[in-house]
Amino acid sequence: MPDDKELLEETANAILGLEDDPWPALDEAGLTGVGVPEHAGGSGGDLADVAVRPGTNVAGESRDDVTVRGDLASVECPVSAGDVMLRGALFRAVQLTGAMRRVLELAVRYAGEREQFGRPVGRFQAVQQQLAELAGEVAVADVAVRAALRTPDDEVAVAAAKLNASRAAGVVADVAHQVHGAIGVTSEHPLGALTTRLWAWRDEFGGETHWARRLGELGRVPWETVTRTDASPDTVTW
Amino acid sequence: MALPELEPGVPPPDGGRLREDVRRFLAAAEFEPRCDSWLTGADPDFSRELGARGWLGMTLPVEYGGRGRSALERFVVIEELLAAGAPVGAHWIADRQMGPSILAHGTEEQKRAFLPAIARGECFFAIGMSEPDSGSDLASVRTRAERVDGAWRLTGTKVWTSGAHIAHAMVVLARSAPGPARHEGLSQFIVRLPAEGVAVRPIPGLSGEHHFNEVVFDGAPAELFGREGDGWRQVTAELAYERSGPERFLSTFALVRLVCSLTPGAASGRLVGRLWALRQASLAVAGALEAGRDPTLEAALVKDLGTRFEREVIDVAREQLGVEPDPASPDLAARLLAQAVVQAPGFTLRGGTNEILRGIVARGLGVR
Numbered sequence: 001m002p003d004d005k006e007l008l009e010e011t012a013n014a015i016l017g018l019e020d021d022p023w024p025a026l027d028e029a030g031l032t033g034v035g036v037p038e039h040a041g042g043s044g045g046d047l048a049d050v051a052v053r054p055g056t057n058v059a060g061e062s063r064d065d066v067t068v069r070g071d072l073a074s075v076e077c078p079v080s081a082g083d084v085m086l087r088g089a090l091f092r093a094v095q096l097t098g099a100m101r102r103v104l105e106l107a108v109r110y111a112g113e114r115e116q117f118g119r120p121v122g123r124f125q126a127v128q129q130q131l132a133e134l135a136g137e138v139a140v141a142d143v144a145v146r147a148a149l150r151t152p153d154d155e156v157a158v159a160a161a162k163l164n165a166s167r168a169a170g171v172v173a174d175v176a177h178q179v180h181g182a183i184g185v186t187s188e189h190p191l192g193a194l195t196t197r198l199w200a201w202r203d204e205f206g207g208e209t210h211w212a213r214r215l216g217e218l219g220r221v222p223w224e225t226v227t228r229t230d231a232s233p234d235t236v237t238w
Numbered sequence: 239m240a241l242p243e244l245e246p247g248v249p250p251p252d253g254g255r256l257r258e259d260v261r262r263f264l265a266a267a268e269f270e271p272r273c274d275s276w277l278t279g280a281d282p283d284f285s286r287e288l289g290a291r292g293w294l295g296m297t298l299p300v301e302y303g304g305r306g307r308s309a310l311e312r313f314v315v316i317e318e319l320l321a322a323g324a325p326v327g328a329h330w331i332a333d334r335q336m337g338p339s340i341l342a343h344g345t346e347e348q349k350r351a352f353l354p355a356i357a358r359g360e361c362f363f364a365i366g367m368s369e370p371d372s373g374s375d376l377a378s379v380r381t382r383a384e385r386v387d388g389a390w391r392l393t394g395t396k397v398w399t400s401g402a403h404i405a406h407a408m409v410v411l412a413r414s415a416p417g418p419a420r421h422e423g424l425s426q427f428i429v430r431l432p433a434e435g436v437a438v439r440p441i442p443g444l445s446g447e448h449h450f451n452e453v454v455f456d457g458a459p460a461e462l463f464g465r466e467g468d469g470w471r472q473v474t475a476e477l478a479y480e481r482s483g484p485e486r487f488l489s490t491f492a493l494v495r496l497v498c499s500l501t502p503g504a505a506s507g508r509l510v511g512r513l514w515a516l517r518q519a520s521l522a523v524a525g526a527l528e529a530g531r532d533p534t535l536e537a538a539l540v541k542d543l544g545t546r547f548e549r550e551v552i553d554v555a556r557e558q559l560g561v562e563p564d565p566a567s568p569d570l571a572a573r574l575l576a577q578a579v580v581q582a583p584g585f586t587l588r589g590g591t592n593e594i595l596r597g598i599v600a601r602g603l604g605v606r
Contacts, residue, residue: 101241104241105241108603108604108605111605112604112605120605122600122605122606123605123606125597127605128596128597128600128605128606129593129596129597129600131599131600131603131605132539132542132595132596132597132599132600132603133542133596135241135242135539135599135603136242136539136542136543136596136599137543138242139242139243139244139519139536139539140515140516140518140519140539140540140543141515142242142244143244143245143246143515143518143519143522144514144515144518144519146244146245146246147246147518150246156510156514157514159511160510160511160514160515161515163507163508163511163512163515164511164512164514164515167512208508209504211507211511212504212505212507212508212511213503213504213507214507215506215507215508215510215511216498216502216503216504216505216506216507216508216510217502217507218507218510219498219502219506219507219510220498220499220502220506221498221499222494222495222498222506222509222510222513223321223491223495225510225514226510226513226514226517227257227317227517229254229257
C-alpha cells in the first residue's frame with residue numbers, strides 16, 4: 001500500500017488521463033468498486049445509473065462526461081468539489097507553465113533560424129517585442145505557480161496561480177503561432193501539441209473568470225489578501 | 239539563450255511584526271492617500287518621521303546610520319508605504335538607490351557625509367541622467383565634466399529631474415573624457431545643492447504639478463562619485479534595483495483598494511490575482527539581488543508587466559466606479575482617478591521605456 005501522497009498522485013494521474021492504464025491506480029483508490037454490491041466488497045450502486053459520454057478536449061486528451069443518477073449520486077465522497085477544483089487548478093497551472101516554457105524555447109529558436117528578407121525574423125524589432133511579451137507572461141505565471149506550490153491549500157495562492165497561468169496561456173499561444181507562421185498550424189510541427197493543450201488546460205478546473213470571481217469574493221480588502229495577512233481593526237481600510 | 243528564471247522570494251523572519259508596526263503607524267498618520275505617491279507625494283516631515291522610526295536606509299550598516307537589515311525587510315516596509323499611498327516622494331530616490339550606491343562606490347568622506355543623513359530622512363537626492371537630446375539613448379549624454387585647478391566642474395543641462403527643487407544633492411552622469419568610445423568616457427558626480435552655477439527650473443506636469451525640473455550646470459562644482467570612466471557600469475548596475483521594486487506595480491493601488499471594496503466581482507478579482515503574481519515576481523527579484531545574482535532580465539520583465547498593470551487598473555476603475563476624474567472633487571475616487579490618469583503616461587516611460595525593456599529581454603533571450 002503506497003503512502004497517501006503517492007496514492008493521491010496516482011489517482012490524480014489516472015483521473016486526469018495521464019496514464020495509459022488508469023485501472024491499477026483507480027483500484028488502489030477503491031474507485032473501481034462502483035457498481036459492485038457492498039457484500040461482494042464493492043462500494044454499491046448500480047452501473048446502469050452511470051452514463052458515460054466519451055469525449056476529448058481540443059488537444060485530443062480523453063475528457064469523458066460522466067453522469068451519475070440514483071443512489072450512487074448520494075454516495076459519500078471523502079473530498080469536496082471545491083477541493084477537487086483547487087487541486088486540479090494547481091495541477092493544471094503547473095502543466096501550463098511547463099508547456100509555456102517549452103513554447104518559449106521553440107519560438108525563440110525558430111525566430112533565430114527562420115530567415116526572411118535576408119535575416120532571421122528574430123532580428124526584427126516587431127518580433128523581438130512580441131517574444132519579450134511572451135517571456136514576461138511566462139516568467140510571471142511561473143513564479144506565481146511556484147509560490148502557490150509552497151502553500152497548496154491556500155485558495156488565494158492557487159486561484160492567483162491558475163488565473164495568471166490561464167491568462168498567460170492565451171498570450172503565449174498567440175505570439176508563438178504568429179512567430180512560427182503557417183508551419184506552426186500543421187499537426188506535423190511540435191508547436192501544436194503544446195498550444196492545443198494550453199487552450200484546453202487554461203479552461204479546465206476553472207479559467208480566468210472562474211478564479212477571478214473567487215478572488216473578488218476573497219479579496220475585498222485586497223492588500224491584506226495579497227500579503228496573506230489579517231486586516232486588523234487599526235490598519236488602513238478606507 | 240537565457241530563459242527568465244525566478245525563484246519565489248522568502249518572507250523575512252520577523253517580517254510580520256515589522257509589517258504590523260508599519261501598519262499601526264500608517265493608520266495613525268495624517269496624510270491623504272495618493273496615486274503615484276512615490277513620485278508626486280513629497281512631504282519632508284513625513285520622511286523625517288520614517289527616518290526616526292528606522293525605516294529609511296534600512297539596509298545600510300549601523301556604522302553609517304543604517305539599521306543593517308535585509309533587502310526583504312526593506313521590501314516589507316516600502317510595500318506597506320506604497321499600498322497606503324503615503325507621501326514618500328521626497329526621500330524615495332535617496333533611500334532606494336543612492337544609499338546603496340554611495341555605500342558601494344562612495345569615498346569614506348562621502349559615506350560619512352550622506353549615509354547617516356539619508357537614513358534620518360534629512361538628505362534627499364535627485365538623479366541627473368536624461369538630457370534634452372538624450373532619453374532612451376542615455377550613453378549619448380553631453381553634459382561635460384572638466385577638471386579645473388584640481389576640482390571637477392560640470393557644464394550642461396539635465397531634464398525630467400524629479401525633486402531637484404527639494405533635493406540636498408544630485409547625482410549626475412557626465413562625459414569626463416571626450417572620444418569615440420561612448421560608454422567609456424562617462425563618470426558619475428555628486429553635486430551638493432544649492433550650489434553656485436546650478437539653476438533649477440520647474441517643468442510643470444500635465445496637471446500643472448511640480449516634480450520635474452530642468453537643471454542647468456554652468457561650471458558647477460562637483461565631486462567625482464565612484465571611479466573615473468566607470469559611470470556607465472555604475473549606472474547600469476543599479477538598474478535591477480530601480481526597475482523591480484513594488485513601486486513598479488503599486489502606483490495605482492489606491493484605486494485597486496476602492497474597486498475591491500466597492501464593486502467586488504470578477505473585475506476586482508482579476509486585479510487581485512495579477513497583483514499577487516506581480517508581487518511574487520518582484521519579491522523574487524529582491525531575493526535574487528540579496529543572494530548576489532544578476533536578475534537584470536527579470537527586473538526588466540517585472541517593470542514591463544508591472545507598469546502595464548498600473549494602467550490596466552485605471553481602465554478597470556473607470557469601468558467599475560463610474561466616476562469622472564476630478565482633481566478637486568470631494569469624492570476620493572474621482573481625485574485618485576484624476577491623479578492616476580495624468581501620471582499614467584509616465585509609468586511606461588520612466589526608468590527605461592517599456593520598448594527598451596523588452597529589447598533587453600529580447601537580448602537576454604538571444605534573438606537580438
